[in-house]
Amino acid sequence: xxxxxxxxxMDSYEGQEVNITCSHNNIATNDYITWYQQFPSQxxxxxxxxxxxxxxxxxxxxxxxxxxxxxxxxxxxxxxSDTAVYYCLVGDTYKYIFGTGTRxxxxx
Amino acid sequence: xxxVSQSPRYKVAKRGQDVALRCxxxxxxxxxxxxxxxxxxxxxxxxxxxNEAQLDKSGLPSDRFFAERPxxxxxxxxxxxxxxxxxxxYLCASSLGQGTxxxxxxxxxxxxxx
Numbered sequence: 573x574x575x576x577x578x579x580x581x582m583d584s585y586e587g588q589e590v591n592i593t594c595s596h597n598n599i600a601t602n603d604y605i606t607w608y609q610q611f612p613s614q615x616x617x618x619x620x621x622x623x624x625x626x627x628x629x630x631x632x633x634x635x636x637x638x639x640x641x642x643x644x645x646x647x648x649x650x651x652x653s654d655t656a657v658y659y660c661l662v663g664d665t666y667k668y669i670f671g672t673g674t675r676x677x678x679x680x
Numbered sequence: 681x682x683x684v685s686q687s688p689r690y691k692v693a694k695r696g697q698d699v700a701l702r703c704x705x706x707x708x709x710x711x712x713x714x715x716x717x718x719x720x721x722x723x724x725x726x727x728x729x730x731n732e733a734q735l736d737k738s739g740l741p742s743d744r745f746f747a748e749r750p751x752x753x754x755x756x757x758x759x760x761x762x763x764x765x766x767x768x769x770y771l772c773a774s775s776l777g778q779g780t781x782x783x784x785x786x787x788x789x790x791x792x793x794x
Binding site for chain 1: 684711713715720721722723724725728736771772773775778779780781782783784785786787788
């Protein structure tokens with residue numbers, strides 16, 4: 573299972589685009605990159621998953637360079653309700669390793 | 681539709697008591713997972729079921745922890761002779777298939793051992 577490194581915390585202002593980068597130097601060929609979001613007193617919630625290049629859905633984009641040793645979660649125009657912990661997970665099985673995640677605080 | 685539900689949401693147990701935590705997964709989801717989340721940390725994997733079969737219990741911290749899913753639906757995580765270090769949030773998740781399918785998490789049960 574590839575180890576991931578992401579910033580412990582980030583602050584942003586409402587309306588800004590937020591990019592959270594995750595480093596995973598030992599990613600294996602079959603590994604996918606998955607991001608989850610967790611609000612206080614709730615379980616994590618799936619945001620997006622990708623293998624290479626760029627994936628976009630209605631809430632976020634995921635950018636993965638060709639070497640796949642890092643990935644960037646992009647949240648467009650954040651609001652106060654995006655304040656949460658964001659986890660980057662890498663693997664090819666069900667066995668996720670969550671780490672401590674990135675605490676994003678969105679300020680008014 | 682209904683998501684993953686867990687009960688109770690909060691449990692206080694005296695040290696040495698046994699507790700049972702229940703998880704109702706999304707109907708039709710084959711896979712079910714239990715995680716333990718300590719304060720300020722990310723969830724840590726405990727165990728995995730595919731239908732009624734417990735395929736992976738490598739994350740269970742001791743033999744005081746036991747999980748079952750007898751009919752391939754509802755699951756129970758049992759902790760015997762609770763210790764203070766068992767205090768945590770216990771999360772249940774389910775998914776449609778195996779591998780890297782999206783996992784849907786319940787709200788968790790906060791266990792406090794006094």
